[in-house]
Amino acid sequence: MRQTTATPSSRLDPEPVARRDFLGIASLASMLSAMLLAGIGMLRLPKAAVLPSASKKFSVQLPESLPLGSPYVPPGRNVAVFRDAKGVYAMSLVCTHLGCIVKQAPDGFECPCHGSRFAPDGSVSKGPAPKSLPCLRITAAGDKFIVDEEVSVPADTRVQA
Amino acid sequence: MSDQSRSDSALRKFFTDLTRAPRRIYEAAFRSGAPVTDRTRSGFVFNNVFLHLHPVRTHRWSLRWTTTLGLGMASTAAFLIALVTGVLLMFYYKPYPDVAYNSIKDIHFVVPTGRFIRNIHRWSANLMVLMVMLHMVRAFYTSAYRTPREFNWLVGMGLLVVTLGLSFTGYLLPWDQLAYWAITIGANIAQSPRELTDALGVTSVVDVGGLQRQLLLGSDTVGEEALIRFYLLHVMILPLLIGVLMAVHFWRIRKDGGLTRPADADERLEPRRPDVYPVFTEAPQKTYQLAAIVRGRSSAVGRGPENTVPSMPHLFYAELGVLMVTTLVCLALSLAADAPLKELANPGVPENPAKAPWYFLGLQELVSYSAFMGGVGLPAIAVIGLGLIPFLDREQLGSGAWFGGPGGRWLAFRSAAFGLGLTLAIEVFAIRFGWIREWYPHVPQLVITVINPGTILALGYAAYSLWLVKRYNSARSGAMGLFTCAMCGFVVLTVIGTYFRGPNWGFFWSPADWPTH
Ligand code: HEM
Numbered sequence: 001m002r003q004t005t006a007t008p009s010s011r012l013d014p015e016p017v018a019r020r021d022f023l024g025i026a027s028l029a030s031m032l033s034a035m036l037l038a039g040i041g042m043l044r045l046p047k048a049a050v051l052p053s054a055s056k057k058f059s060v061q062l063p064e065s066l067p068l069g070s071p072y073v074p075p076g077r078n079v080a081v082f083r084d085a086k087g088v089y090a091m092s093l094v095c096t097h098l099g100c101i102v103k104q105a106p107d108g109f110e111c112p113c114h115g116s117r118f119a120p121d122g123s124v125s126k127g128p129a130p131k132s133l134p135c136l137r138i139t140a141a142g143d144k145f146i147v148d149e150e151v152s153v154p155a156d157t158r159v160q161a
Numbered sequence: 162m163s164d165q166s167r168s169d170s171a172l173r174k175f176f177t178d179l180t181r182a183p184r185r186i187y188e189a190a191f192r193s194g195a196p197v198t199d200r201t202r203s204g205f206v207f208n209n210v211f212l213h214l215h216p217v218r219t220h221r222w223s224l225r226w227t228t229t230l231g232l233g234m235a236s237t238a239a240f241l242i243a244l245v246t247g248v249l250l251m252f253y254y255k256p257y258p259d260v261a262y263n264s265i266k267d268i269h270f271v272v273p274t275g276r277f278i279r280n281i282h283r284w285s286a287n288l289m290v291l292m293v294m295l296h297m298v299r300a301f302y303t304s305a306y307r308t309p310r311e312f313n314w315l316v317g318m319g320l321l322v323v324t325l326g327l328s329f330t331g332y333l334l335p336w337d338q339l340a341y342w343a344i345t346i347g348a349n350i351a352q353s354p355r356e357l358t359d360a361l362g363v364t365s366v367v368d369v370g371g372l373q374r375q376l377l378l379g380s381d382t383v384g385e386e387a388l389i390r391f392y393l394l395h396v397m398i399l400p401l402l403i404g405v406l407m408a409v410h411f412w413r414i415r416k417d418g419g420l421t422r423p424a425d426a427d428e429r430l431e432p433r434r435p436d437v438y439p440v441f442t443e444a445p446q447k448t449y450q451l452a453a454i455v456r457g458r459s460s461a462v463g464r465g466p467e468n469t470v471p472s473m474p475h476l477f478y479a480e481l482g483v484l485m486v487t488t489l490v491c492l493a494l495s496l497a498a499d500a501p502l503k504e505l506a507n508p509g510v511p512e513n514p515a516k517a518p519w520y521f522l523g524l525q526e527l528v529s530y531s532a533f534m535g536g537v538g539l540p541a542i543a544v545i546g547l548g549l550i551p552f553l554d555r556e557q558l559g560s561g562a563w564f565g566g567p568g569g570r571w572l573a574f575r576s577a578a579f580g581l582g583l584t585l586a587i588e589v590f591a592i593r594f595g596w597i598r599e600w601y602p603h604v605p606q607l608v609i610t611v612i613n614p615g616t617i618l619a620l621g622y623a624a625y626s627l628w629l630v631k632r633y634n635s636a637r638s639g640a641m642g643l644f645t646c647a648m649c650g651f652v653v654l655t656v657i658g659t660y661f662r663g664p665n666w667g668f669f670w671s672p673a674d675w676p677t678h
């Protein structure tokens with residue numbers, strides 16, 4: 001027989017670990033790790049692998065009569081396409097602060113939500129916005145242009161029709 | 162006995178049993194009988210799975226209305242009202258963009274009693290937020306967070322966060338202009354840690370902000386995925402969570418020995434009424450819990466039932482009273498004012514001004530200086546600071562008394578004056594003279610991100626409260642200063658955000674001055 005502790009112990013004292021069943025501890029540990037793994041697996045589900053939003057690439061046809069320097073906003077897009085003396089460019093209208101849609105103002109753009117202001121080239125002139133409004137990549141395709149909202153380009157980039 | 166008579170009596174017994182069945186079903190469910198003696202009143206509580214979160218007897222101090230002002234119960238009541246009306250709304254609500262808007266419109270204009278139920282839901286939700294905040298304020302000013310109640314204070318913090326989460330996720334569901342732009346702003350606040358990672362140039366490696374936003378929206382734009390996620394949070398995940406937290410919260414009150422009361426509570430109570438007598442005169446030296454003898458200090462060890470009364474009816478009637486008053490207030494408000502519904506969400510044109518629900522307007526004011534600090538940094542600091550209170554104030558003086566501790570009521574007043582003064586001063590300054598970008602247009606973004614007027618306020622409050630710790634030689638005095646200042650800051654910023662901000666978040670003395678395009 002195996003010797004346990006010298007003094008007789010009360011049922012209320014903790015049992016010495018050595019007397020615990022090794023298999024018991026092992027199965028407890030394996031159960032915990034299985035639950036942990038299952039938990040991590042479940043957390044994986046809500047992070048979508050494929051984003052369901054509409055394509056970020058679209059084509060625009062600029063109206064013939066678009067005056068130099070005034071914006072053309074394709075329906076359903078928060079992007080403005082401009083034509084100036086040097087060519088055509090596209091700028092995002094989504095405020096870099098918290099995502100409201102900016103409006104054209106005499107000195108550039110203003111955001112209705114927390115009053116950020118942007119110069120005509122998109123750079124921040126006032127307010128909490130942390131970044132400039134990005135210029136988006138635009139390429140000419142025949143008489144149309146293709147805008148890609150996911151790629152930004154330097155502010156002075158222009159394309160020729 | 163003949164066969165005939167045996168079958169006769171069995172038949173008779175069958176019919177008597179049948180007539181007694183309703184009574185027996187009742188007795189099987191409610192085993193202790195009518196609560197008319199102390200014994201059956203106790204059974205009434207501990208034989209009932211719902212009621213037994215309560216103690217069998219309640220200290221008379223806890224029943225004084227100045228002890229709690231009924232605020233915890235009012236929070237519970239508002240939650241229950243929102244729960245019932247929310248389930249009713251689910252009969253007609255459809256969580257899909259545009260369809261959602263129409264279903265709310267149907268509820269508002271077509272469904273029988275729909276508008277009334279929707280109003281009650283809206284009002285009870287707002288009331289719940291208010292009651293939970295006031296309840297926290299009362300727990301703070303009566304020092305009710307001290308040992309052994311630290312953990313229950315933390316559970317309370319969890320309840321506060323989940324309550325705000327429930328309100329905010331509900332705000333999205335109508336899919337109107339308010340909802341759409343509030344959620345756009347909310348999701349981008351979740352993304353704002355990017356300001357920090359961008360400034361450090363590590364966004365491509367760790368993009369906490371982007372991940373948070375994507376988990377919240379289920380997409381990179383606010384659309385059907387976002388709506389179904391908010392719906393799931395609003396009707397399932399958060400209610401379950403708050404239910405669990407509430408159960409723990411209530412259970413803990415019992416296990417912590419009831420509500421906090423001053424050391425001299427027994428002397429300060431009027432003499433006991435003659436019908437209230439101790440059940441046993443010897444205070445227990447041990448308590449028996451869960452099948453084994455528990456050693457050490459449990460809240461009931463060494464304490465007799467002096468000055469307690471049976472919870473049935475004293476506590477339960479008080480609770481029902483608060484429930485009735487809360488219901489009455491919700492009904493009255495719902496008759497007086499309709500829940501708002503703006504135009505259908507339009508992803509191309511923000512509401513101007515796009516205002517969050519009232520309890521976030523203080524944050525929106527801070528966010529209008531810099532998103533990360535105002536929307537994530539300072540709220541996190543506030544929550545951590547609140548959570549630390551019970552672990553830094555380890556004193557005993559004044560527990561259970563309003564404004565107890567060194568300095569007392571006078572200190573609370575002075576802190577309020579300081580808090581109001583400093584917050585107003587900073588806000589007036591920022592509104593009058595602008596903020597960093599206006600003076601130094603080319604300062605690095607990190608400076609703008611971090612130095613928010615709120616940052617200055619937090620530092621000011623903290624310095625003041627450290628000075629109080631030294632001045633009164635007491636952590637409680639410091640906590641009193643800090644908490645009071647933070648509450649004043651919250652109120653001032655919320656009022657400014659609510660009443661003095663208009664289109665483009667400009668400052669206006671009144672909405673009458675707002676430009677009309
Ligand atoms: C959904 C939210 C909440 C509900 C329904 C709730 C409910 C309650 C109720 C019914 C009580 C009994 C006493 C009373 O009515 O004041 C109580 C006590 C308490 N609550 Fe809450 N509570 C909530 C949130 C909070 C929050 C946000 C805090 C603080 C951060 C908090 C901290 C406490 C503490 C420390 C006690 C013990 C008070 C004492 O010993 O005197 N609770 N709560």
Ligand code: FES
Pocket residue numbers: 095096097098099100111112113114115116127128129
């Ligand atoms: S979203 Fe444009 S300023 Fe806040």
